[in-house]
Structures are given as structure tokens and as C-alpha cells.
Amino acid sequence: MSRPHLLLPFAMLLPSLALVIWIMGYPVTDLMRMSVHAVNRFGQAGNFVGALNFSKLFADPLFWASFRRTVIWTVCVTSGTILISIPVALVLSQDFAGRSVARLIVLLPWAVSATMTGIVWRWTLNGQFGMLNALLLQFGLTDQPIEFLATGEVAFPVAILIGILAAVPLTVIIFLGAFSSLPGDVFDAARIDGAGPLNTFRYMTLPLIRPFVNIAIVLNVIYAFNSFAIIWILTQGGPANSTDILVTYLYKVAFQYGKMAEASAMSLMMFAFLLVFCILYARFAMRERAL
Amino acid sequence: MSYARKSFLFWLLLSPLLIVILLPYAVMLSTALKPATEVFTFPPRWLPETIDLSNFTIIWTKIDFGRALLNSLYVSVGATILTLLLAIPAAYAMARYTLPARGALRLFLLLTQMISPVVLIIGIFRMMSAQGLINDHRSLILAYSGFSVAFAVWMLQSYFETIPREIEEAAHIDGASWFASLRHIFLPLAMPAIGVTAIFTFIAAWTDFILAFTLLRTPDKLTATMKLFYLVSGTYHVDWNEVMAATLVTTVPIAAIFILLQKQIVGGLALGAVK
Numbered sequence: 001m002s003r004p005h006l007l008l009p010f011a012m013l014l015p016s017l018a019l020v021i022w023i024m025g026y027p028v029t030d031l032m033r034m035s036v037h038a039v040n041r042f043g044q045a046g047n048f049v050g051a052l053n054f055s056k057l058f059a060d061p062l063f064w065a066s067f068r069r070t071v072i073w074t075v076c077v078t079s080g081t082i083l084i085s086i087p088v089a090l091v092l093s094q095d096f097a098g099r100s101v102a103r104l105i106v107l108l109p110w111a112v113s114a115t116m117t118g119i120v121w122r123w124t125l126n127g128q129f130g131m132l133n134a135l136l137l138q139f140g141l142t143d144q145p146i147e148f149l150a151t152g153e154v155a156f157p158v159a160i161l162i163g164i165l166a167a168v169p170l171t172v173i174i175f176l177g178a179f180s181s182l183p184g185d186v187f188d189a190a191r192i193d194g195a196g197p198l199n200t201f202r203y204m205t206l207p208l209i210r211p212f213v214n215i216a217i218v219l220n221v222i223y224a225f226n227s228f229a230i231i232w233i234l235t236q237g238g239p240a241n242s243t244d245i246l247v248t249y250l251y252k253v254a255f256q257y258g259k260m261a262e263a264s265a266m267s268l269m270m271f272a273f274l275l276v277f278c279i280l281y282a283r284f285a286m287r288e289r290a291l
Numbered sequence: 292m293s294y295a296r297k298s299f300l301f302w303l304l305l306s307p308l309l310i311v312i313l314l315p316y317a318v319m320l321s322t323a324l325k326p327a328t329e330v331f332t333f334p335p336r337w338l339p340e341t342i343d344l345s346n347f348t349i350i351w352t353k354i355d356f357g358r359a360l361l362n363s364l365y366v367s368v369g370a371t372i373l374t375l376l377l378a379i380p381a382a383y384a385m386a387r388y389t390l391p392a393r394g395a396l397r398l399f400l401l402l403t404q405m406i407s408p409v410v411l412i413i414g415i416f417r418m419m420s421a422q423g424l425i426n427d428h429r430s431l432i433l434a435y436s437g438f439s440v441a442f443a444v445w446m447l448q449s450y451f452e453t454i455p456r457e458i459e460e461a462a463h464i465d466g467a468s469w470f471a472s473l474r475h476i477f478l479p480l481a482m483p484a485i486g487v488t489a490i491f492t493f494i495a496a497w498t499d500f501i502l503a504f505t506l507l508r509t510p511d512k513l514t515a516t517m518k519l520f521y522l523v524s525g526t527y528h529v530d531w532n533e534v535m536a537a538t539l540v541t542t543v544p545i546a547a548i549f550i551l552l553q554k555q556i557v558g559g560l561a562l563g564a565v566k
Contacts, residue, residue, distance in 0.1 A: 005388075006388070006390070006391075008384075008388075009384035009385075009387075009388035009390060010384070010390075012380035012381055012383060012384035013380075013381045013384050013385070013390075013396075015377045015380075015381070016377040016378055016380075016381040016440050016441075016444055017381075017399075019377060019433075019436060019437050019440055020403050020437060020440055020441055022437065023415070023433070023434060023437025023438065024403060024406060024411065024437070026414065026418045027411040027413070027414020027415050027417070027418055028411065028414065029414075030414045030417055030418065031411070031413060031414045034413075043417060084308065087304075088305065088308060091301050091304055091305060092305075094297075094301065096294070096297055096298040096301045096302075097294070097295070097298035098298065098302065099301075102301075102302070102305055102309070103553075104550060104553060105309050105312055105313065106305075106308065106309070106312065107549075107553070107557065108312070108546060108549060108550075109312060110549075110560070111494060111545050111546060111548070111549035111556075112498075112542050112545060112546060113497070113498030113499075113500070113516065113545075114498070114500065115498065115500045115516045115519070115520065116498075116516075116519075116538055116541065116542050117315065119519055119520070119523055119534065119538055120315040120316075120318060120319050120535070120538060121315060122523060123318065123322065123523075123529075123531050123534070123535065124314065124315055124318045126531075128333060129330065129331055129332070129333065129335050129531075130335065131314075131317075131318045131321070131322075131335055131337070132314075133334075133335070134334050134335040134336070134337070137334055138334075145333075165311060165312065168308070170560065173557055173560050176557075222405055222407070226407040226409045226410070228409050228500065228501050229500035229501070232500070232504075233500075233520060233523070233524070236524065247409050247410070250410075250412075250413075251412070254412075254413045255416075255505075260413065263413055264413060264414075267410055267411065267412075267413050267414070270410040271406075271410045271411065274405075274406065274407075274410055275402075275406075277405075278402050278405040278406060279402065281401075281405055282398055282401040282402050282405075285401060286397075286398075286401070
């Protein structure tokens with residue numbers, strides 16, 4: 001194609017690309033610059049300090065505690081979500097009375113934000129007047145109201161459960177797509193040959209939906225790693241940093257403790273980690289598209 | 292197994308999850324209909340003794356929630372329009388022209404649509420404050436569009452590719468100009484995809500937390516999400532009946548959109564996540 005012909009499509013592409021590059025490129029460059037300089041409380045960069053900000057961060061026990069919690073959080077939310085979503089999607093892909101209503105209820109939380117979910121749960125879990133305690137008392141499951149969000153030991157697992165709940169809809173959608181793509185005739189043949197439902201699932205369904213499982217894992221890792229709102233609304237990472245994950249701790253280091261340089265170093269490392277998973281996602285998604 | 296028994300069994304299997312999903316909505320409704328005196332009683336009760344609709348009027352006067360909803364609407368509609376204005380031509384160019392470096396371009400779009408603002412939030416805050424856009428709704432519109440446009444281009448181009456070129460070419464042969472065939476032939480056919488993309492962009496903006504939390508400062512600028520967050524987080528005493536009424540008002544329109552357009556939205560989500 002001749003050059004003048006390419007001018008038009010590039011002019012059409014340019015504004016979108018420019019906005020994306022500006023909104024992501026500027027912050028990344030700025031973070032890189034700050035991470036190797038001394039930065040004062042007002043955000044002005046001073047002397048070049050090399051890796052000092054990174055080594056300060058590595059000496060911070062709260063950073064490592066948040067790091068450990070992020071691993072637990074991401075692994076639990078991702079695996080919990082997938083373990084719930086596969087059977088739910090399997091059921092929702094069968095034909096039964098009221099299926100469309102069941103689907104709607106399962107998928108609805110996707111549209112209602114994590115913020116709203118967090119706010120309502122914060123009230124539902126309220127130690128004194130919350131409805132969950134009312135239910136537990138009513139059914140005699142506890143004789144005293146439980147303070148769900150008052151200590152990290154209880155609050156963090158509770159936050160994980162809510163994180164799973166928020167991630168289920170999108171994951172179910174992925175697996176609904178997976179199950180609808182299965183070749184029906186092969187399954188009919190297997191049934192005629194006498195394969196039981198468990199064997200069929202183990203040796204046929206699972207291998208066939210494997211690419212979708214990969215995509216679901218990578219997507220959920222990305223979402224869980226980034227989920228700021230749920231923890232921030234439930235506990236703000238407290239009490240005493242006991243429920244902080246990296247994203248909430250990052251926010252505190254930058255905007256509450258005012259350590260912009262260390263926060264930038266932390267932010268860059270998190271960005272790099274995220275980029276690895278985004279590349280994985282792109283590879284899986286591209287492969288799926290090629291099929 | 293009969294159809295009825297199978298249906299019953301499946302509903303039974305799903306019921307634990309359905310109950311956990313619906314519990315917060317029940318709590319929301321129950322609390323929003325109670326007068327303040329009934330909210331803070333121990334033990335709490337599910338059904339209000341007197342149904343009190345005054346919570347729904349109080350939120351307009353006492354906490355100025357109408358303004359917060361208008362702010363949310365303004366930034367979400369603004370971001371949706373800007374995103375579509377940028378993404379439609381870009382997607383058209385990708386679907387209709389043989390571009391060099393097309394593979395690299397697609398990889399770039401696929402990668403950047405997954406980057407979330409959370410890990411870049413310090414840089415974004417500094418960038419917006421360097422532009423003098425802190426506490427300015429324009430900063431939110433720009434940021435929402437920046438983080439949505441890659442997904443929008445991706446989704447639109449995969450749909451545009453399914454619209455046959457021949458239709459436009461036929462219009463050319465009949466003497467229509469390039470622009471006329473675009474406007475009268477192509478765009479009407481592309482409307483469903485544009486609609487779904489618009490809904491995605493709108494919901495992403497409407498439900499955002501971190502950007503509004505970081506970039507807005509004063510009460511008069513807050514979005515509905517932020518207004519609610521500050522109501523439950525800042526003060527010691529929280530008027531939960533009012534908060535739940537406001538949460539309900541914020542949630543119902545989005546839930547209604549979702550229920551009405553479930554099929555298209557789910558189709559789009561599957562497309563975005565998998566392809």
C-alpha cells in the first residue's frame with residue numbers, strides 16, 4: 001500500500017495511542033526518576049541516591065508483612081474463585097427451570113461495584129447491629145455477637161471471602177464460554193461408549209477447558225493483586241496494618257507517611273510484577289484467538 | 292431424572308452462593324426502610340416495624356447526595372463520550388486497513404487494557420497536579436478514558452471486522468462519498484458494538500474507587516462512590532439507614548442496565564476476557 005494511503009489510518013489511530021501512552025508513560029517515567037532520587041515531603045526530587053530507596057524498603061518489616069499478605073490474598077482469592085466458579089458455571093450451562101434468573105443473580109455483582117459491596121458488607125458485619133450477627137444469634141450459632149472487623153486475624157479471612165465473592169461473576173462468565181464451546185457430539189460418543197460423568201469431566205472436560213482455566217487464573221491474579229477498594233473500605237488495612245496488602249500499604253507510604261521516594265520504588269516493582277502477568281494474559285488470549 | 296427434580300437439585304446446589312450474593316441486597320433494603328431508632332437496636336431485626344421512606348428524602352437535603360450523583364453522571368458520561376470519540380476511528384483503522392506492525396499494535400492494546408491505575412497512582416497524582424487538574428473532574432475523565440480506550444478499541448475492532456467490506460464498497464460504487472458511506476452504512480451497522488462498549492466504559496467509570504479517591508479533594512466535587520465512602524469511614528457515628536438508602540439509589544440504575552442488557556454485556560465480557 002502506498003504511503004499517502006497509510007496516513008489516514010495512522011491519523012485515526014494516533015489520538016487513542018497518544019492518550020494511552022500519556023496516561024501510563026508519564027507516571028512510569030516519573031516513578032523511575034523518583035525511585036532513584038531523594039524526594040522531599042513536597043514531592044521535589046533532590047540528589048541521585050542509587051538503590052537507597054529500594055534498600056530502605058527492603059529493611060521495612062511492614063513492607064514484608066504486606067508482601068506476605070498479598071501472596072496469601074492473591075492465592076486464596078484466585079484459587080477460591082476458580083474452585084467455586086467451575087461447578088457454578090457447569091450447573092448454569094445445563095438446562096433447568098429458572099436458569100436465566102439464577103444466571104442473573106450470579107452475574108449481577110459484576111455490575112455493582114466492589115465499593116458498594118464493601119460498604120454493604122461493612123454494615124452487615126457490624127459487631128453490634130449487623131445483620132450477620134443477628135442471623136448467627138437467631139440460629140444459635142453463637143451466643144455473643146462477633147466483632148468481624150476488629151482484629152486482623154478475623155478481618156483478613158473475612159476480606160478474602162468477600163474478595164472471592166466479588167471475583168466470581170467474571171470468572172463464571174469465562175467458564176460459561178468454555179462449556180458452551182465444548183463439542184457436543186464427542187461427549188455423546190463418550191456416553192454411548194459407557195463413560196461415567198466423573199470420568200468424562202476428569203478426562204474430557206478438564207483438558208478441553210484448560211486454556212480457559214489459564215486465562216481465568218491470570219485474570220484473577222491481576223484483579224486480586226490490584227484490589228484496593230475492598231480492603232480499604234472494610235478495614236483501611238488496619239487495625240495497626242494487620243490487613244494491609246501491597247496496594248493499600250503503597251497508598252499509605254505515599255500519601256499518609258509522605259515517603260514518596262520509597263513509595264515510587266515499591267510502585268515500580270509492583271508495576272513490573274503486574275506487567276509479567278499482563279504479558280502472560282496477552283499470550284494466552286492471543287493463543288485462544290488463533291484457535 | 293425428571294426435569295422438575297433436576298431443576299430442584301440444581302437450585303439446591305446453587306443456593307449457598309445465591310444466599311451469600313443476595314444477603315447484602317436484603318440488608319441494604321431492610322436498613323434503608325428503617326427509621327434511625329430501629330437501626331441501632333440490639334438484637335437487630337430483619338423486618339422494619341414501621342416503614343420509613345424519609346431516608347430517601349433526607350439524603351438529598353442533609354448530605355447533598357444529588358450533587359454527588361450528578362458528579363458521577365458527569366464524569367462517567369464524559370469519559371464514555373471521549374473514549375468512543377477516540378476508539379471508533381482507531382478501531383475502524385485497525386479493522387479496515389492493512390497496517391504495518393499490526394501484530395505489535397494488537398499486543399500493545401491487549402497489554403495496556405490490563406494495566407490498572409492502582410500501581411501507577413502516585414505517578415498519576417503527580418501528573419495531574421503538575422497539570423493543575425487536582426480536584427477537577429476533567430482529570431477523572433482523562434484518566435478513565437486513558438484506562439478504558441485500549442479495551443474499547445479492542446472490542447470495537449473485533450466487531451467491525453465482522454461487518455462485510457462489500458456493503459461499504461457497494462455504496463462507493465453507487466457514488467456515495469467515503470464519509471457518507473461511513474456515516475449512513477457503517478455506523479448504523481456498528482451501533483450494537485458501540486452501545487456495549489459505551490456501557491462498559493460507563494460502568495468502569497461509575498464504579499471507580501482509587502482515581503476519584505486520589506484526585507478529588509472537596510465535598511462538592513465528590514462522586515457518589517466517594518461520598519458514600521467518606522460517610523462510612525470518616526466519622527465515629529454512621530447513619531447506616533441513610534447510607535443504605537444512598538447505596539440503593541446508586542446501585543439500582545446500574546443493576547437495571549445490567550438486567551435489561553444482560554445478554555449483550557455478558558457477550559462483550561466474554562469477548563473481552565477471552566479473545
